Amino acid sequence: xxxxxxxxxxxxxxxxxxxxxxxxxYPAYRWAHFADVPFAPLTTPLARARLALITTAAPYRPGVxxxxxxxxxxxxAKFYRVYSEPTDTIPDLRISHVGYDRVHTTADDPNTWLPxxxxxxxxxxxxxxxxxxxxxxxxxxxxQRVTMETxxxxxxxxxxxxGADAALLVPS
Amino acid sequence: xxxVARHLEADGLPTVIMGCAKxxxxxxxxxxxxxxxxxxxxxxxxxxxxxxxALTLELALRVLESAPAARTTVQSPLRWSDDAAWKLDFSNLxxxxxxxxxxxxxxxxxxxxxAKSKREAS
Numbered sequence: 001x002x003x004x005x006x007x008x009x010x011x012x013x014x015x016x017x018x019x020x021x022x023x024x025x026y027p028a029y030r031w032a033h034f035a036d037v038p039f040a041p042l043t044t045p046l047a048r049a050r051l052a053l054i055t056t057a058a059p060y061r062p063g064v065x066x067x068x069x070x071x072x073x074x075x076x077a078k079f080y081r082v083y084s085e086p087t088d089t090i091p092d093l094r095i096s097h098v099g100y101d102r103v104h105t106t107a108d109d110p111n112t113w114l115p116x117x118x119x120x121x122x123x124x125x126x127x128x129x130x131x132x133x134x135x136x137x138x139x140x141x142x143x144q145r146v147t148m149e150t151x152x153x154x155x156x157x158x159x160x161x162x163g164a165d166a167a168l169l170v171p172s
Numbered sequence: 173x174x175x176v177a178r179h180l181e182a183d184g185l186p187t188v189i190m191g192c193a194k195x196x197x198x199x200x201x202x203x204x205x206x207x208x209x210x211x212x213x214x215x216x217x218x219x220x221x222x223x224x225x226a227l228t229l230e231l232a233l234r235v236l237e238s239a240p241a242a243r244t245t246v247q248s249p250l251r252w253s254d255d256a257a258w259k260l261d262f263s264n265l266x267x268x269x270x271x272x273x274x275x276x277x278x279x280x281x282x283x284x285x286x287a288k289s290k291r292e293a294s
Contacts, residue, residue: 008256010194010209013263020263024277032175037201037242038182046237056173073279075286100213104258109219115190118216118229127233138176141287152179159185166186166236170215171173171193 032144044129044165051128052164053135054155056172057093057113059083069108071096078141082154084134090116091135095172098140113172132162138169174200181242188236190215190228194245204239206232208248211258217250224250 018028042049060067064076074096085091095113111117116135122128136158139151159167174197177187181203188204191197192212197205208215208228217225228248235246252258261267268276 005256007259009259010207011259011262012195013193014195014199016263020265023265023273024280026280031196032200034178034201037203038178039203039239039242040181040184040186042186042237046233054173054176073283075283076290078287078290080291095213098213101211101258101262103261104211104252105213105219107213111222111225112214112216112219115216115225115229118225121226122229122233127230138173141291144175147175148179152176155176156180156183156185159180164185166188167177167180168232168236169173169177169187169189171189171191172213172215 042166046128046166047126048129049165050130050132050163051119052132052159052162052167053087053116053119054138054159054167054169055093055114055135056098056138056140056170057095057110058097058137059085060092060094065096067094067096069106070102071107072102073097073099075141078139079137080139080141082139082151082158083137084158085137087116087119087131087133087135090114093137098172100172113170115168115170119168129165132159132164134158134162173197174202177202186236188232188239190232194247198243198245201243203242203244204235205245206235206248207245208250210250210252212262214252218252 058077058079065074067077077097093114095107136155177189180187190206192208192210192215194207217228
């Protein structure tokens with residue numbers, strides 16, 4: 001086995017972004033950071049469990065600019081309240097409103113940020129008991145305080161209302 | 173998203189995150205994390221590659237089932253490409269000209285202004 005290149009490590013996003021903002025003249029962002037991490041064991045076997053899906057993707061809205069593959073960063077496509085969509089079809093959700101890697105990915109395959117088709121297949125195959133009837137959208141442009149005090153409790157409430165036993169969270 | 177996972181978990185709802193930003197997620201501290209060493213935007217697998225999307229979900233499900241404690245990270249064995257040069261590009265000032273940096277700054281101000289007005293209107 002040949003050794004890997006020095007730079008072949010997970011990208012240090014915090015360091016890159018800090019240096020980047022500094023050069024652009026903006027104050028440094030403080031990422032959320034905790035010493036303690038909660039842990040709840042999965043008590044229902046997955047084959048009998050109901051799984052919730054939470055995404056940061058945004059529902060496509062005509063009239064707020066380019067949201068398609070290769071679209072430039074589109075702040076107008078952002079959303080600021082938790083939303084829900086049914087999981088028995090595939091809703092049209094896009095990621096033009098977040099800072100994905102626009103050099104090395106084009107966002108032309110929604111399955112790279114929304115594993116809903118795979119989840120539907122996993123239910124059919126008996127790997128998962130069921131999908132919660134709705135998926136839920138988590139806003140991305142709020143302060144950490146708003147995420148913790150408003151959005152996260154709302155997402156929890158919706159997962160509980162749907163009878164979820166566990167949740168899969170997919171940031172884009 | 174890490175904050176949401178923590179909130180659900182604290183209430184007794186088990187979670188797993190699929191993601192590509194290893195340092196940011198681990199800095200926050202989450203219960204379970206399936207890390208794919210792919211460009212941001214590909215948390216659920218490679219574009220046009222159904223097999224990679226299936227494997228990514230299966231790995232996340234196994235992490236959900238079997239993590240022994242909080243802060244469990246599993247890295248997907250999949251590679252974006254044989255050449256890791258793509259990792260040098262993201263927001264890398266050393267690879268940008270002063271003109272590109274000025275352009276980014278202008279874009280950033282514009283984006284911030286749009287987001288601010290939308291947030292205030294919401």
